[in-house]
Structures are given as structure tokens and as C-alpha cells.
Amino acid sequence: MTSRHFSIETIGIVGTGAMGRGIAQIAALAGLTVRLYDTNPAAIGAARDYLAETFAKLTAKGKLDQARSLAALANVSGAQVIGDLADCDLVVEAIVEKLDVKQALFRELETVVSGRCVLASNTSSLSITAIAAGCTNPSRVAGYHFFNPVPLMKIVEVIDGLRSDPAVGDALMDLTRRMGHTPVRAKDMPGFIVNHAGRGMNTEGLRIAGEGVASFADIDRIMREQAGFRLGPFELLDLTALDVSHPVMESIYHQFYEEPRFTPSPITGTRLAGGLIGRKTGEGFYRYEDGKQQVPAEASAPTELPQSVWVSKRYPQAHEAVVQLIVKTGVKLDDGATPAADSLIVVTPFGHDATTAAVDEALDATRVVAIDTLFPLAAAQRRTLMTTPATSRAARETAHALFAADGIPVTVIRDSTGFVAQRVVATIVNIGCDIAQKQIATPDDIDLAVTLGLGYPRGPLALGDALGAKTILTILRNIFSVLGEPRYRPSPWLARRAQLGLSLTQRDAADTQTETQQ
Template identity: 85%
Template sequence: MASRQYAIETVGVVGTGAMGRGIAQIAALAGLTVRLFDTDPQAVSAARDYLADIFVKLTVKGKLDEAGAHAALARVIGAQSLAELADCDLVIEAIVEKLDAKRALFRELETIVSGRCVLASNTSSLSITAIAAACTDASRVVGYHFFNPVPLMKVVEVIDGLRGDPAAGDALMDLARRMGHTAVRAKDMPGFIVNHAGRGMNTEGLRVASEGVASFVDIDRIMREQAGFRLGPFELLDLTALDVSHPVMESIYHQFYEEPRFTPSPITGARLAGGLIGKKAGEGFYRYVDGKQQVPDEPSAPTALPQRVWVSARHPEARNAVLELMTRVNVALDEGAKPAADSLIVVTPFGLDATTAAVEEQLDATRTVAIDTLFPLVNAKRRTLMTTPATTRAARDAAHALFAADGVPVTVIRDSTGFVAQRIVATIVNIGCDIAQRQIASPEDIDLAVTLGLGYPKGPLALGDALGAKTILAILRNMSSVLGDPRYRPSPWLARRAQLGLPLTSADASDAPEAAH
């Protein structure tokens, strides 16, 4: 069937919750006529009142003039029935996240709107193809996944179903830009781009906690201050709330037929059952008083420095980073091939635990402490140390004092294959690579979607390039070797590009347009 031409000027929005209101707001401000419908007529009136208040606030802030505010509100027209959406060029559903409800709505809309109307779902986790299967004409059903709050989260995923007309998706890409948003294109796969990529931070953060490696607050501190993320996994889960995020974790896991990379954690299941769902409930992984997160104070670092320190030479660049840091402290360096009997032993593993690093080099585990060198040590905002189960308190405290001597906070964790930052970041990069390998989205769109949708400092592919694809690959392979857990198997996208020295952000060379002669 030949592609239609879709011209969109009148948009129907079904559902007046936070998402529906946000979509109506950006559409009206972009000059589109909006027909707003909800099964509860009072909800429609409340949504218009809400938008009127928003437009006034934008006027006060100087972001909108009075005439523009009045005109935008006038373009939002309440609908008392679905029949009043008959003249819409696009209808976006933002209703309950249940497949049967969405299919029933689209089935009814098909009997009302014209053949040139696009039907779009704001679903975050349901299959667009499955929704479209309820329609006689599945070609005009498209995923249009916005993020909350819609006016501030400037990204939207456009998802093509298996029977979708590419022209319908193209029209929504153009419309997103008209509404001031960045549009990214994805195939219809579980989690699309953002919720798929987000499994790395959340599920691996939960796995670290479930192993007793570190507390929720320490894992968050490491990911924020050492790895440079805006929020740690548990702050993020509290913000999104477990009544939203836990079902998404379970849905993506089951839709990928129990893929080990996406295994949910019993931690979130138990906390959801107990009502500890996050900030909106006043308690989640943190307690909230008047909406403010309550964080325990960090204990002071020990001050007694070691007499001398031996640093493993297994990773020369990592060793040099430790030695550079030690020049700021008056501690003797043990330069022997093997550590002296009274030296603190420092190892710098990638993807290994401190125990394995000590055993492989035949070191005394009671004096061995590992330091994470994936991120710069000098001028760092936080450093992470890791002990073996045999490390003495004296050795642990001496290492803590040494690496905190310049005033940088240090987190000491229990033994963990890949520390905290290494294993979470490597998982983030690896899942991003797998999204690219499966051709769910282009490398460019993967990184755009994640930086805008999740607020990461870099997209997963760019992050892998910045840290070094070979380093990320080594971390994953070492974790796989020690643990035998398939969740850490490297994506072919990562393994091949690391071996060839190619950027993770690059598509296959043969996919590039042929040069003109």
C-alpha cells in the first residue's frame, strides 16, 4: 500500500493525567488545535483550568505574552465524547497502561476519525504492534512516547509497529520538532530505547545492593560523585516511584523472555508490597520530610597513614594514577617486585574482585585493598576502595586515610566483582551496544534518547568511547569469567568495535551512503 501524506493541525488527546495535560500544553503552544477528552468530564475541565494556570505562570516569567496565553488556551477545546474527535488529524492516547484498554480505544476511534488520521499511543512499555493489531488499518498506528513532565523532558520516541506506515512515523517526527522536542526513532521492541537502556543503571544498582556490597546511599554517592551521573539508581527509583518502575522492570524482563541482563530484584518487589515506593509516598530508599530527601551524614575518614605502600604493576596506567596521587602524601613507596611484610598492598583491578586480584598475583589478602581507577583519581569528587573478606581493619583504615588525605571523600565497599561504578557503567554501555546491535535505533538516536530521557552525562555509546571500549570489554569479560553470569556477556557490537579500534558510536561502514563520483 502506498504511503499516505499526513498533515497534522488538529490533535486529539485522550486522557487528562499528567502526560495528557503535558502533551496538550506543548501542542497548543505550537499553534495546534487540541481536542481534549477524558471519560470523566470533570477531568477535562480540571485539565483546562490547569493549563490556564500554566499559561499565566509562563506569562509572569516572560516566556509567553498575554495574547499568546489567551490564544493557546483558546486552542484547547474540551470534548464531551470521542465522536467530537472526528476532525482530528492525530489522536494521542495517554490512558491507563493496559493493553486491552488501549486496543479497545483505538478500535472505537477507527470508527470515528477519517482515514488520514494518525492514531498514536503514549505507551512506555507495551507493544505498538500488539496495540495496532486491534485495528482494521494497523498502518497508521504509531508509538509516540513522551516523558514526564512533558514540557521539560524535551525528547519523544517515535516507534514504528511491524505494520506501520513509515510516513505516519515521519509525520510524528516532524510534529515533535514543531512542538520543540527532539524526536528519536525506534523499532517496536520492549522498552523501546530509554526504558530499555535504563535497565543498566537500575537492575545492576539493585544487584550490587542485593550482594551486600554497599548501602543504597553509598551506591548513589559513587554513581553521582565518582561516575558523574546526576542521580544514583536509588534516587532515580525514588523519583519515578516503584509502583511505576517495578512493573516496567518485570514487563521488560518477561517480554525479552527472561533475558538475564534485565532480571528484576526482589528488593523492589518487597518494597513495593510494603508501600515504600518513593518520594511521593514520603518514603522509599530514602525518607522525605516536606519533600526533602533525608541523607545520613558520612563518617569522618581515618587519619593514620600507612608506613609504606606497594602498588600492583599489573595495570601500568592505573598504577601511575595511584602513584601520582601518592606524591601529595608523605608515604613511602615500596618498589619491590613483591610487597614487603609490613606494606599496605594496593591493587587496581578491572572487572575483578579484590580477592581474585590478590590470589592471581599471590598477594597477602589480609593487607590487600583495591582502588577503582576507571575514573580519574586526581581532582576526583569521590574515590572507591574495596576490601577482600580477609583484609584487616588496620589495612582498610590505612588505605582509607591514604586516599582521603587530600580531602576527597572515599567510600569503602565490600568485595565486589567490578566495584560499583565499573560494573554499573559497563552494564549501561553494554545494553546500549546491544540496542544498536539489534538495530532498534541508530547509534545517534540511542545516545540522544538516553541523555535527554534519563539525564545521563553521556549516552551509553559515547560513554563507552570516553572510557575506552577495550576497557569496558575487559571489565565485562572479567566479570563473566569470575561469576559465570550470562548477564555480563559482552554485546557483539562492543566486542567487535573494541577489537577493531572503532568508535561505539559508529554504524557499520558498509551502511554509510555511497560517496558520489
Template identity: 80%
Template sequence: MSSITSREYNIEIVGIVGTGAMGRGIAQIAALAGLKVKLYDTNAAAVGAARDYLADTFSKLVAKGKLDNSRSLAALACVTGAQTLDDLKDCNLVVEAIVEKLDVKRALFKDLEGIVGENCILASNTSSLSITAIAAACADPSRVVGYHFFNPVPLMKVVEVIDGLRSDPAAGNALMDVARRMGHTPVRAKDMPGFIVNHAGRGMNTEGLRIADEGVASFVDVDRIMREQAGFRLGPFELLDLTALDVSHPVMESIYHQFYEEPRFTPSPITGTRLAGGLIGRKAGEGFYAYVEGKQQVPQEAPAPTALPTRVWISNRVPAAREAVLALVQKAGVAVDDSSTPAADSLIVVTPLGLDATTAAVDENLDARRVVAIDTLFPLVDAQRRTLMTTPATTRAARDTAHALFVHDGIPVTVIRDSTGFVAQRVVATIVNIGCDIAQRRIASRRTSISPWTLGLGYPRGPLALGDALGAPTILTILRNMFGVLGDPRYRPSPWLARRAHLGLPLVQDDAADNEEQA
């Protein structure tokens, strides 16, 4: 932190440099909070267009009954254009929302430093670049702070406040207060690549991409599994379409390289190719999905098979999982093969954690032609979706009768190709594991806070809480089995996870001595 004495910051006039989607969104919430807003863009016409956009947005909100007309007029009156950077000289806060290039941001902040008063905070809306590196261009880096909003700003009610190594803590405190005034939830973060949300988002996005890249499941199937089985608001490809690949792909590459090619964050060639082809997402009308008049086009699922198996043999390697599967088999009225080894005509069902169906079959010396695996990480009864997985040797008859069996009660089933950890297991375990590394590095000021995850990423709960709900030992087993089969270091367990799983401690719990000091 800076050794410079903390100043007092009184923020009433906000300058915004860059009038794209992010700049407009920040202007909207600032104006509605009663702050005076000055818009600047190197393209003078863009400033007028941004103000017209805000006027149109406010009018639509009034028409929908979401905004009082008098407040709409007052907010619009708060927004004025700036012809030059010099017009921002009386601002108490300037937020840059320009191109994600370090040299361009550094040059801007160096220019602004010579224009604004000494009590003006210079904030960067960068999504992944180092705040310390941006601030290094300034003679006084203490007033440079990260202020990372998410698109669309008015709807994504979280903002990260990032302290650079020389940032004045009082400047960050002032931004926390202003965020609350604008109706957003602020979270404090250390200056690390990706901060909190984009760092944590690698678990969902890069693992989802890897699953698709391996040919395990289609984009839509991965999304369906993560939404309906794992309980996430959006699947990885829906989320990537929303953020758009022209934003998210450079962030993936930036975080990967800033962490010196850490395997956990390896980008996928899928996004690079699609970005080059212009298939960037919802705003372009086509991404991983097509969009007609803004509406996502999703293919219908094929009808499920109906022919049930004659009888079913269920692995007992995970006793609790066997009981859950057994209940579904009995509910469907299918005979159960209770022998120690499967009869020649039995469908064989295995319930691996972190293993692929092939390894599960070989470990128990089972006939892989009749083996189908079912994911039991999330409850099977009253589920919204179930996932089955075949070995490369599984016959069509075995696959289809298993599908018919587990869809018999009306719950949809997705059948995927062989994969260590199915889909939900490997994505959720990766999310929890990266969340544990964030806790280990002390990147977030409050590790138990759910707002970055639920508001910024649409997770059902924070990674540590998610891991506790499923059981830290279970997550550790999934990761160790994936790592053991593949030898891929991206799946090595975080020390934070392993130690708490071994000691029977919650993942959300800090070290006992630290808790005693805070009591």
C-alpha cells in the same frame, strides 16, 4: 512496514485520552505550540481538573517570567474538554496516555478507529508495550504509531517515535515534525521491548538494584558514586524516585518478559517490595529517599579516618593504574613499598578491572587482610569522588588507613564491600554493553545520536560514545572478568562490542561497507 500507500497528515487538532501526569504534560506542550487540544478521560471530573492544572501551570510560568501572558492565554484557549470519544472525530492526531495494559489500549484504538477520519494518526504513549500488538486490533494498523514521552513532559525534551511492523512511515514522519514544533527532540525507533530509552535504562537501574541487593553499597552510596565519580546527572535510585516505582517496576517486568527472561534485564525484588509498601518515590513523599516539601533528604557522610598507613605497596598488574595511584600516595607523603612482594606492614592496594578484590588478591598471592582495591576506570586526580573496595578478610585498620590516604587531598571516598567491577565499572560496562546490543539489533535509526541518552536518561553521553571514551578494550575486559568470576550470562559481551574492540574500531562506527554505501 505497511504496504498501504502513504497518506498526507496535517496535524492541527490533537486529542488526548487520559488526563494524568502524562496526558497533562502532552497537552501543555501541544497547546503552547499553538495546536488545538481536546482532552478526554473516562472520569469527566478529571478533564476539568486537568484544564485547571494547565491554567495554574501557565500562571506560575508567567509569574516566573518564563512565559508571556498573552501566549499563556492563547495556549489555554486552545484546550477544551471532550465529553465523549465521539467529540474527538475531527482530530488529526489522538494520543492515548492511559493505563499500561495491552487489552485496554487495543480496545480504545478499535473504538477510536470507527470515530476519527482516515487521515487521523492514532498514537500510543506506551513505555514498553508492542506498537504492532496494539495496532493489531485495528482494521487499518498503518496509522498506529508509538509516541513515547517522558515524565515530566515539559522538562524531558525527548520523545520516541516508534514504527510498528505495519505503521505508515509518513505517519511517523508527521509525528517527528509535530514533536519539533512542540520543542522536543524526536528519535525514531523500531518496535522492540522498551524501544530505546527504557531498553537502555536497564543498564543503570537493574545493575544499580543488583548492587544494592548484593549488599555491596547503600542506595545513597551507589547514587553518589554514579554522580560524582562516573559523571551521571542522577544515580539509579534518584532516577527511580523521579520516575516512580508504580511506573518503572511494571516496565522492568514487561521488558524482562518480552525479551523471554533475558538475564541482562532481570528485575529486582527490591522494587516489587517497595512498590507493595507504597514507597514509590518523590511524588509519594518517600521512596529510596524521604522528601520533605519536595526536597530530597540525604544523610550526611561520616567523617573520614585520619590515620595514614606507614607505607603502601601497589599492584603493577595494570601499569597505568599503578602510576595514577602512585601519584596520590606520593602527594600524601606516604612511603612507597617498591619490593616485588609486599612487606609485612605495608598496606596493599590493587586496581582490578571487572574483578572483585578477593580475586585480585588471590591472583597475585597477596595477604587479603591488608588488601584494599581502588577503582581507576575514571581519573583519580581532580576527581569528585573515589571508590575503595575491601575483601571479606580486610582488617578495619587496612580499610581505614586506605580511606585516610585516598581522602587526604580532600576528595571524598566511598568504601564498598567486595564486588566484581566495583560500582561504576559494572554499571557503566552494563550500560555500554546494552547500548551495543541496541546497535547490533538496529533498534535506533541513528546509533550516534545522544539525545535519547542525555535527554531521556541523563547520561553524560550515549552508551557507544561513553564506551569509546573509556576504551572498548577496557569495557570488554571488565565484562569478561565479571563473567569469568560470576558465570552470570548478564555480563556476556555484546558481539558489537567484542568485534570493534578486537579490530580497534570505534563503537559508534557502523560496518565499513554500510558506511561506504551511505557516502
């Protein structure tokens, strides 16, 4: 680009599907001149009709005044041939996710538009650098990744390819704000920020299910009601649909050259092949009747309490939280250095499974039940218990009754390194830390992208801070020590900041000081 400061007033959009229409809607409402182009001429008229209907509905609901509605629609026109995009300041492609097709389009656009026109791709999974490689002037090409539905998903990823002029990204950042959305900046890496960070929830949830630890519904309940997420991994997969999400999982895994953190699951491949795609087809991990999710009912909690309970002191803070809960039930506490012969044994591992916790303290595994204390027990909407393979039915049921005595639902799972919530949350935090370590985006933009793009209660770095970076590091190291799988190796960003007592959102001090001096 020849100028580092330029404005965008006329935007061309190639592809008039859901994404193209959504981008056109917010652009037109922002006062931009919008030209719609599609290889199917009928689709252009259908898109403009859709926008007219949408603006009319918003006006009827009082969300848009009549004058602005009419002005927005007047801003939108169809481009009958690609040459009608010649006067655009920006052209955004929202077409099929195939590299050769996008490259061919951009090569054709270069013969039509002016030298200062920005070419942007709405790709969610392809390399911006690779798309730009087919262009005579790759410096004008950048990624401009919106999320569906565009008007409601207020986050936009602006991606710099290796040859992108920074001024292009700057202009797209400004334009995003003008259209009422929030921009985040990312380097060109597989998955950018949101799809990269989203691997933690989905791949780890699938791995837990694949190990037979808990059912799909129980994993979702734990992640919603114990960990505080809006959706569990399987509800989320049903919403996005496996015909979309499974290929993305495979793509990111292969683009990172089989990085173990992103290993897909055969569960989704099998279900996709069987047509169990998700909400839009009426059946996925759940069945849907009239669009309503059908969730299997939970069995009632047992009522017979244990005679006495011994609680491990391996983690003092966790011990105290469990004891406070037990005291309220009136059940006798066993304060001995070792458990009495008839006591229920409760352990509170972080990252270890119940078996390892029992062996480490030389406990009778038939009476051992583990409880997850990562999230505050007293304020929980759900608690999770875990048994060893040797735990007796009596120990399991009395423990269930004990921790459900105050009316809080309890999920009992089979033995698992890191329960459910610990594993998933630690993986989310760890991947977020690795995105920061690789300098794909700033810590602030990582957290912003994830909260707005994925709807998580906190971004991965802020979540790690809230739960304690040292605790997350302990969970990962303990899982790794049991399983030996490299997917659980801690990111250097996490390990160093945990050891130094620094926030996970903190950049290197020297870098921050250098920027301040500039």
C-alpha cells in the same frame, strides 16, 4: 496511508491526566488545534482549567507573552463525545497501560476518524504492533512516547510497529520538532530506547545492594560523585516511585523472555509491598521530610597513614595514577618486585574483585585493598576502595586515610566484581551497545534519547568511547570470568568495535556507504 506527505494541524488527546495535559500544553503553544476527550467529563474541564492556570503562571513569570497565552488556550477545546474527534489529523491516547483497553479505544476511533488520521499511543511499555493488531488499518498506528513532565522533558520516542507506514513516523517526527521537542526513532521492542537503556543503572545498582557490597546511600554517592551521574540508582527509583518502576522492570524482563541482563531484584518487590514507594509517599530508599531527602551522614576518614605502600603493576596506567597520588602524601613507596612484609598492598582491578586480584598475583590478602581507577583519580570528587574478606582492619583504615589525605571523600565497600562504578557503567554501555546491535535505533538516537530522557552525562555509546571500549570490554569479560553469569556477556557490537579500534557510535561502514549512495 495513501499519501507519504501530510500535515497535522488538529490533534485529539484521549486521557487528561498528567501526560495528556502535558501533550496538550506543548501542542497548543505550537499553534495546533487540540481536542481533549476523557471518559470522565469533569476531567476535561479540569484539564482545561489546569492549562489556563499554567499559561497564566508562565505569563506572570515572563516566559510567555499574553497574546500567545490567550491564543494557546483558545486552541484547546473539550470533546464531549468521542465523535467530536472526527476531524482530527492525529489522535494520541494517554490512558491506562492495559493492552485490551487501548485496542478497544483504537477500534472505536477507527469508526469515527477519517482514513488519513494517525492513531498514536503514548504507551511506555506495551507493544505498538500488539496495540495496532486490533485495528482494521494497522498501518496508521505508531508509538508516540512522551516523558513526564512533558513540557520539561524534551525527548519523544517515535516507534514504528511492524505494520506502521513509515510516513506516519515521519509525520510524528516533524510534529515533534514543531512542538519544540527532540524526536528519536525506534523499532517496536520492549522498553523502546529509554526504558530499555535504563535497565543498566537500576538493575545493576540493585544487584550490588543485594550482594551486600554497599549501602543504598553509598552506591548513590559513588555514582554521583565518582562516575558523574546526576542521580544514583536509588535516588532515581525514589523519584520515579516503585509503583511505576518495579512493574516496568518486571514487564521488560518478561517481554525479553527472562533475559538475564534485565533480571529484577526482590528488593524492589519487597519494598513496594511494604509501601516504601519513594519520594511521593515520604519514604522509599530514603526518608523525606517536607520533601527534603534525608541522607545518613558519613563517618570521618581515619587519619593514620600506612608506613609504606606497594602498588600492583598489573595495569601500568592505573599503577602510575595511584603512585602519583601516593607521592603527594609523602608516604614511602615500596618498589620491590613483591611487597615487603609490612607494606599496604594496593591493587587496581578492572572487573575482577579484590580477592581474584590478590590470588592472581599471589599477594597476602590480609593486606590487600583495591582502588577503582576507571575515572581519573586526581580529578575525582570521590574515590572507591574495596577489601577482600580477609583484609585486616588496619589495612582498610590506613588505605582509607591514604586516599582521603587530600580531602577527597572515600567510600570503602565490600568485595565486588567491578567495584560499583565499573559494574554499573559497563552494564549501561553494554545494554546501549545491544540496542544498537539489534538495530532498535541508530547509535546517535540511542545516545540522544538517554541523555535527554535519563539525564545521563553522556549517552551509553559515547560514555563507552570516553572510557575506552577495550576497557569496558575487559571489565565485562573479567566479571563474567569470576561470576559466570550471562548478564555480563559482552554485546557483539562492543566486542567487535573494541577489537577493531572503532567508535561505539560508528555504524557498519558498508551500511553508511550504501545510504550515502542512495
